[in-house]
Amino acid sequence: MEAVAAPVPGDERDPTIVALRPLLARTQLESRPLRCAYDAEADGWSPAAFHAKVDGLGAAVVVAVSSGGAVLGGYNPEGWIGLGEDRASNGAFLFTWPDGNTKLRAQKLGKVGGPNLAVIDNPGSGPQFGADGLAIPLKPRGQERIAKSKLGTYYSRLPDGGRSLFAAREDSKRTELESLKVYVADAKGVEWRLEGITWKSTVVE
Template identity: 50%
Template sequence: MLKKIRLHGSVTSASELVIIRGCSRTQVHQPTRGVSARSSTDERDLVTKWVGKIFGEEAINDPTPFGLKRMDWSKVKDLEVTMGRDAAPVVSDDGVMKTFRKLLAGTQLEEEDLRLAYSANEDGWTAEAFHTCVDGYGPAIVWGRTSGGAVIGGYNPLGYDGFGSDKSTMGSFLFTWPDGDTKVGKPFKLPKVETDQLAVIDKMDQGPQFGPGDLKILLKGGNPRKVTSKLIDYQRPSPKSKSLFNPAVETTTSAELVELKVYVRRGGKLKYTLDGLRWKSEFVQDDSGSGPPTGIFTS
């Protein structure tokens, strides 16, 4: 059984202007903003105290004890969903990005310049087009609008690779403006509940999916625009809500999309290297990245 790694490490910032072509649109990469780390306490837990007694203070103070680099959890984003505050605006955001930017507080994308990686109306309502455009680029925001007016979507902190994996994380969330009013209405931000299992389903033959059926966009069959939502593994907007849709118009757990877009960080695919016992991702400007190695996000 493959070891489960819930999320990748920190990424570096770009410093030069680069143009990268991919998936029917040109990406203009601008310098990205650094992400500040959260402060952490220096209190020792039982394990640290036990190590100190056996191996001495040198082992505790050594940044690479026994040749293994310590994990600085204060620099890791997306361990959980940040509630109670909004992310600040980013100058490069376009109209759609401005609507969901506030939801990205505490995520890897909070201060990053974003780009439109996939547009179903431009690139095609197929799973193949979806994966061609988004695989390997890291954390992604899925954004859609239904025929009933609801604006819905989700944040995937692990990104897409199409390896057929069920990804585990407590950093993913869904969101919805049920009435579609993104200018005045306040969005519902809906974290994963109870366990991190089946947070994101990533299969090559289908589109984005969160939970077993909390948000499912297959992009195949007779109606590739069909979207279903039955909230079980993610929080509900209210106790009576069963889906992300507009209850005044869409009374079932099924609807039809008129728009579907996916946004990622500007730049090339992530480059992964093995750092001790964990994989570390690096944001690169060129084509040297190839996305995550097979299996590092699977259970």
């Protein structure tokens, strides 16, 4: 049976964190208090607003609610730094509650095809997992809430073979989001240093 992370004191203050916590077993965030770093409704539905709030904060969880009621998102173990680099990781994953019932266990979908393109860190775009696993560009103007999801190439398909994180009746190429948030460790941030050609991070308490 898949490992489940235990609750952390303070989780109960945010129902979204309560729902997300079990998914974080064996991740950097498993036992760390979380906070909401970005809320599109409050901070703005734009790439600039997104990166202003999440860049440099380390590992993060994206969670969105679609207009059809699905609750979905992804875990980015590398975080964003907004330098236009693709982030490689076997530890990234996507998840969904297609019917929105977060009291049940989420469907968790791991990275496939190797670590490359786990997350695309584009300063001119919102969160993107793989080339097409989950893409929320936050643009163009007037379509900031549109997301798309195609599973099977970079992230596993659903257990029933489904190829989208959205509710069954939603369009995998064009689904509108009701909300979008990003959660990170409740710490000061992350210090980045360049080791050779690779950026390494350390959480600052």
